[in-house]
Amino acid sequence: MTDARTVYPANRVVLREVGLRDGLQLVGSFPSTDAKRQWVREEFAAGVRHFEVGSFLPASRFPQFADVREVIAEVDALPGAHPIALVLNDRGGRDAFAAGVAEIGAVISATEAHSLANTRRSREDSLADLGRLCAMRDEASHRPIVSAAISMALGCSLTGDVDPDEVVSLAERCFEMGVDTVGIADTVGYAGPSQVHDLTNRIVRMADGHPIVVHLHDTRGMGIANASAALDAGARILDGSLGGLGGCPFAPGATGNVVFEDLVFLCESKGFVTGIDLEKLVAVRAILQREMPGEQLHGALAKAGLPKPTRMMEGKSNTAA
Amino acid sequence: MTDARTVYPANRVVLREVGLRDGLQLVGSFPSTDAKRQWVREEFAAGVRHFEVGSFLPASRFPQFADVREVIAEVDALPGAHPIALVLNDRGGRDAFAAGVAEIGAVISATEAHSLANTRRSREDSLADLGRLCAMRDEASHRPIVSAAISMALGCSLTGDVDPDEVVSLAERCFEMGVDTVGIADTVGYAGPSQVHDLTNRIVRMADGHPIVVHLHDTRGMGIANASAALDAGARILDGSLGGLGGCPFAPGATGNVVFEDLVFLCESKGFVTGIDLEKLVAVRAILQREMPGEQLHGALAKAGLPKPTRMMEGKSNTAA
Numbered sequence: 001m002t003d004a005r006t007v008y009p010a011n012r013v014v015l016r017e018v019g020l021r022d023g024l025q026l027v028g029s030f031p032s033t034d035a036k037r038q039w040v041r042e043e044f045a046a047g048v049r050h051f052e053v054g055s056f057l058p059a060s061r062f063p064q065f066a067d068v069r070e071v072i073a074e075v076d077a078l079p080g081a082h083p084i085a086l087v088l089n090d091r092g093g094r095d096a097f098a099a100g101v102a103e104i105g106a107v108i109s110a111t112e113a114h115s116l117a118n119t120r121r122s123r124e125d126s127l128a129d130l131g132r133l134c135a136m137r138d139e140a141s142h143r144p145i146v147s148a149a150i151s152m153a154l155g156c157s158l159t160g161d162v163d164p165d166e167v168v169s170l171a172e173r174c175f176e177m178g179v180d181t182v183g184i185a186d187t188v189g190y191a192g193p194s195q196v197h198d199l200t201n202r203i204v205r206m207a208d209g210h211p212i213v214v215h216l217h218d219t220r221g222m223g224i225a226n227a228s229a230a231l232d233a234g235a236r237i238l239d240g241s242l243g244g245l246g247g248c249p250f251a252p253g254a255t256g257n258v259v260f261e262d263l264v265f266l267c268e269s270k271g272f273v274t275g276i277d278l279e280k281l282v283a284v285r286a287i288l289q290r291e292m293p294g295e296q297l298h299g300a301l302a303k304a305g306l307p308k309p310t311r312m313m314e315g316k317s318n319t320a321a
Numbered sequence: 322m323t324d325a326r327t328v329y330p331a332n333r334v335v336l337r338e339v340g341l342r343d344g345l346q347l348v349g350s351f352p353s354t355d356a357k358r359q360w361v362r363e364e365f366a367a368g369v370r371h372f373e374v375g376s377f378l379p380a381s382r383f384p385q386f387a388d389v390r391e392v393i394a395e396v397d398a399l400p401g402a403h404p405i406a407l408v409l410n411d412r413g414g415r416d417a418f419a420a421g422v423a424e425i426g427a428v429i430s431a432t433e434a435h436s437l438a439n440t441r442r443s444r445e446d447s448l449a450d451l452g453r454l455c456a457m458r459d460e461a462s463h464r465p466i467v468s469a470a471i472s473m474a475l476g477c478s479l480t481g482d483v484d485p486d487e488v489v490s491l492a493e494r495c496f497e498m499g500v501d502t503v504g505i506a507d508t509v510g511y512a513g514p515s516q517v518h519d520l521t522n523r524i525v526r527m528a529d530g531h532p533i534v535v536h537l538h539d540t541r542g543m544g545i546a547n548a549s550a551a552l553d554a555g556a557r558i559l560d561g562s563l564g565g566l567g568g569c570p571f572a573p574g575a576t577g578n579v580v581f582e583d584l585v586f587l588c589e590s591k592g593f594v595t596g597i598d599l600e601k602l603v604a605v606r607a608i609l610q611r612e613m614p615g616e617q618l619h620g621a622l623a624k625a626g627l628p629k630p631t632r633m634m635e636g637k638s639n640t641a642a
């Protein structure tokens with residue numbers, strides 16, 4: 001059995017590499033299975049422990065995730081590493097339980113319009129799916145973590161603004177369905193730091209000790225500022241992708257997920273210990289450059305290098321902001 | 322006579338375009354005088370009112386600033402527009418007063434090591450220079466604003482960390498010398514948002530109503546997060562450059578000043594009225610692309626576009642954060 005608070009200790013900042021899933025969701029080319037293994041191993045050596053490894057989707061339509069089981073096995077082979085796999089329907093859920101992955105992530109839309117357009121299901125239907133996933137979890141011998149991510153929680157590609165009250169009550173409903181963690185995602189990168197601070201603060205207080213994930217995109221350059229605001233508001237689990245992999249199909253050349261390297265620098269500068277070696281992390285970009293030469297990698301730190309002398313080595317607490 | 326509080330009203334966010342000076346400090350190629358005029362006119366049409374136009378330096382060594390007087394004249398011809406010119410020595414100061422520019426900016430290093438290495442003068446010598454500039458101002462008929470920018474205030478390329486106590490007392494000394502405004506600059510982009518928040522808060526409280534400028538670089542991707550922290554700490558005057566022009570010679574490909582367009586988006590998202598039309602501002606980048614094809618322009622908003630519907634049009638106050 002996997003305990004959510006062991007994987008995501010309270011007051012410890014956890015940075016999750018989501019490049020292997022969200023970063024590859026929309027790309028034309030993608031790394032070989034061996035390259036993904038190397039990506040995981042080298043980031044593990046740099047100190048990364050949490051990896052979103054892929055989705056359980058039809059390999060015919062999503063070949064980039066056909067090897068999700070191999071990547072899960074690679075993460076499972078590393079002591080203290082934690083794999084997360086996404087499921088979008090019952091079949092994917094059954095496959096994920098069969099694969100024995102330690103964390104299964106589901107997605108629910110913040111707005112009814114996006115839920116219907118994106119999944120042809122209402123938010124109530126999605127909540128019912130979450131309930132079934134949690135029931136399967138409770139019957140499963142390995143008892144994985146089941147997490148729900150609320151997409152478009154800070155802005156919707158269809159409705160624009162999103163009512164934070166609706167997001168908070170949707171998060172409450174997710175916990176009522178029995179999920180172990182809830183995430184709020186700025187899927188299209190609409191938010192600014194004040195909005196992120198306010199919603200994160202409300203969700204963290206509502207969650208009453210349950211782990212809360214904040215998943216941000218840098219589409220409009222606010223990614224790191226929003227991450228800083230989320231940390232100030234009490235978030236301790238943040239997603240990012242190496243080189244900011246994961247652009248937006250509607251905005252060619254747009255930046256993708258928050259750049260993982262810059263996110264580490266932000267956390268360390270705020271006094272949070274990430275346990276991640278930035279020099280080693282930046283070096284892993286070479287795998288992406290080799291495997292995905294057509295993809296533009298983002299990130300300022302990789303270009304500029306660390307300040308000298310680096311502040312990384314100085315006295316830090318794990319909780320100070 | 323130019324009153325600092327008329328040019329920089331308290332509690333009104335002022336975003337200053339410094340691309341014409343800081344953005345051109347280190348470039349190989351630079352826009353023609355006519356292109357600079359067009360740059361100023363089009364940004365003015367987009368709502369920008371404050372322009373750092375150049376430096377009074379020997380044209381032989383800094384040809385990009387040889388036309389500083391023409392750019393000042395262009396700004397002066399626009400109703401409500403405000404030009405700022407940099408001076409680095411007494412001769413430049415005399416030239417600036419003779420040119421009648423409305424604001425004269427001087428620079429002083431936060432650390433003695435950088436002051437000696439960069440100007441071969443101690444910080445005390447620089448403070449004395451400031452005193453002379455203020456004396457010239459008091460005798461000048463047009464009585465320009467004299468401002469002091471403290472470079473390396475948040476990290477020094479020579480000493481690394483910088484003692485905030487030294488920066489605060491240096492800022493106090495600058496006001497004692499009679500300057501109208503003081504700026505703190507993260508010249509090499511070392512800072513994170515917590516550090517920026519703490520120093521800005523101390524400087525704003527010390528300044529007791531005098532205008533305080535926060536000048537940030539995005540060298541390590543923290544620019545917008547640092548700007549957000551500066552606003553939260555009470556800063557109301559921020560510098561940026563169109564397309565983030567102004568890279569670092571020690572870090573090839575590194576980002577430069579905070580991207581002006583993204584800075585506008587940040588402020589509006591935080592509820593500050595900038596008076597700047599983002600669509601029009603982004604369009605001005607075409608001038609830089611045409612005039613400086615070798616320079617990489619940064620900025621996420623220009624790539625991704627505004628959220629739809631844009632939040633820019635919604636009810637905002639001028640002071641809310």
